[in-house]
Amino acid sequence: MNENDVTRRDFVKTATVAAAGATALSGLPAWAVQENREPIKIGCIGCGGRGTSAVNQALNASENSVIWALGDAFEDRLTSSMNTLVGEKGDRAEVPKERRFVGFDAYQKVIDSGVDVVILTTPPHFRPQHIAAAVKAKKHVFCEKPMAVDGSGVRRVMESAKLAKENGTNLMSGFCWRYNYPLRGVYEQLHNGAIGDVRSAFSTYYSSPLWRKPRKDGWSDMEWQMRNWVHFDWLSGDHIVEQACHSVDKLNWAMNNEPPVSATAVGGREMHTALETGNVYDHFGVVYEYADGRRAHLHCRQMPFCYNDNNDFIVGANGICNVNAWTGSPDLIGPNTNWKYEGEQPNMYQVEHNELFEAIRGDRPTINDGDFMAQSTMMSILGREAAYTGQRVMFEDALNSTTVLGPKEYAFTDYAIPEVATPGKTKLNRA
Numbered sequence: 001m002n003e004n005d006v007t008r009r010d011f012v013k014t015a016t017v018a019a020a021g022a023t024a025l026s027g028l029p030a031w032a033v034q035e036n037r038e039p040i041k042i043g044c045i046g047c048g049g050r051g052t053s054a055v056n057q058a059l060n061a062s063e064n065s066v067i068w069a070l071g072d073a074f075e076d077r078l079t080s081s082m083n084t085l086v087g088e089k090g091d092r093a094e095v096p097k098e099r100r101f102v103g104f105d106a107y108q109k110v111i112d113s114g115v116d117v118v119i120l121t122t123p124p125h126f127r128p129q130h131i132a133a134a135v136k137a138k139k140h141v142f143c144e145k146p147m148a149v150d151g152s153g154v155r156r157v158m159e160s161a162k163l164a165k166e167n168g169t170n171l172m173s174g175f176c177w178r179y180n181y182p183l184r185g186v187y188e189q190l191h192n193g194a195i196g197d198v199r200s201a202f203s204t205y206y207s208s209p210l211w212r213k214p215r216k217d218g219w220s221d222m223e224w225q226m227r228n229w230v231h232f233d234w235l236s237g238d239h240i241v242e243q244a245c246h247s248v249d250k251l252n253w254a255m256n257n258e259p260p261v262s263a264t265a266v267g268g269r270e271m272h273t274a275l276e277t278g279n280v281y282d283h284f285g286v287v288y289e290y291a292d293g294r295r296a297h298l299h300c301r302q303m304p305f306c307y308n309d310n311n312d313f314i315v316g317a318n319g320i321c322n323v324n325a326w327t328g329s330p331d332l333i334g335p336n337t338n339w340k341y342e343g344e345q346p347n348m349y350q351v352e353h354n355e356l357f358e359a360i361r362g363d364r365p366t367i368n369d370g371d372f373m374a375q376s377t378m379m380s381i382l383g384r385e386a387a388y389t390g391q392r393v394m395f396e397d398a399l400n401s402t403t404v405l406g407p408k409e410y411a412f413t414d415y416a417i418p419e420v421a422t423p424g425k426t427k428l429n430r431a
């Protein structure tokens with residue numbers, strides 16, 4: 001199929017399409033106007049590394065789509081993202097100046113610009129606000145993991161997910177392993193009892209520290225923290241939430257998406273001592289406890305010169321399942337199974353967008369990842385709160401906590417680095 005072919009799949013099933021005429025098509029690229037075709041209009045909020053790749057995948061997923069609007073807190077990030085996209089995708093990615101929005105309110109301007117679908121790829125702190133605004137405006141949403149950095153953010157995401165269900169709009173999460181074909185295969189086997197009942201699960205996410213950006217003259221505290229967002233708990237949720245949430249999501253999947261009752265944890269910062277490492281920890285170890293007494297365990301670490309590993313071990317009554325996230329190859333070992341994944345192995349990030357755009361066109365049922373995306377995010381936050389406080393923390397208490405991380409208002413001004421949590425001293429703010 002080339003760009004000029006028009007098929008049923010090329011048309012978004014929305015009222016805007018039915019209404020599309022010469023007037024509605026104004027402002028579109030030349031090919032769309034010539035052919036009187038209404039493309040799917042994509043907006044991206046947070047034009048960094050992941051946002052740029054996700055737009056690319058969205059454009060791959062639908063030949064009849066354009067990048068319509070871009071929004072970022074910083075102009076340089078937006079421009080560099082657009083230049084990359086134009087280099088790869090040509091005029092489909094060229095966004096006119098009047099639809100490039102910069103600042104803390106850029107998200108609303110992108111949403112109001114006439115887009116059909118928004119890609120939400122800022123640091124996680126802003127995700128609940130951006131999801132809420134996009135869902136309220138009845139936009140289809142692709143939102144990167146994690147969904148929030150605190151219980152109040154998760155509660156807001158849960159409300160938005162409910163509203164998206166009522167509206168019938170798509171809400172897809174960036175918990176990409178759920179879109180990985182071999183993992184879908186192995187989890188189906190697990191849930192069908194290939195290794196018996198799941199007794200426990202253990203995941204590791206040991207990696208090197210993430211990037212840092214040295215502070216430049218003229219940067220306010222806020223700009224410096226936002227440009228180094230992974231090192232501040234209010235922006236990233238800490239690395240257990242920002243990065244290891246993938247492993248937590250696979251634990252959650254292994255436990256059939258049943259929430260744990262509580263968590264206990266250890267954690268601290270041994271190598272993160274410099275100012276620019278903000279207030280996050282560099283290691284966590286969490287035990288999640290379930291109502292029936294089962295446990296799931298998570299170890300995650302971001303330290304240099306150490307052994308790196310990203311594995312899940314799921315122990316069944318009659319065998320084990322091992323998923324290696326870096327090779328992507330799941331294994332089942334047990335007397336009653338000789339299952340091996342032998343199907344296709346497409347890029348899971350591309351699968352996400354292929355499925356999202358199929359759902360937008362109405363070629364598959366509407367997607368709503370709300371339940372598991374909120375729960376896996378909440379489990380990650382629960383693990384962090386258990387480590388920060390040094391207490392056994394109940395899932396419900398963490399979910400209903402009154403903590404709202406970050407400033408009350410957003411402005412490029414002074415903002416002190418929040419304190420580093422001290423187990424035994426830091427408290428969970430209960431409702």
Ligand SMILES: NC(=O)c1ccc[n+]([C@@H]2O[C@H](COP(=O)([O-])OP(=O)(O)OC[C@H]3O[C@@H](n4cnc5c(N)ncnc54)[C@H](O)[C@@H]3O)[C@@H](O)[C@H]2O)c1
Pocket residue numbers: 045046047048049050051071072073074077078103104106107121122123124126144145146174175176226242243
């Ligand atoms: N699924 C995956 O495998 C995967 C991989 C990488 C990143 N991610 C997730 O994607 C998100 C973004 O990560 P990244 O690596 O692209 O980071 P990044 O720093 O490269 O990009 C974030 C962008 O958001 C912008 N931004 C910050 N605050 C904003 C605001 N309030 N409004 C608008 N724009 C704002 C920043 O200026 C930056 O351009 C994170 O949640 C991360 O966890 C997921």
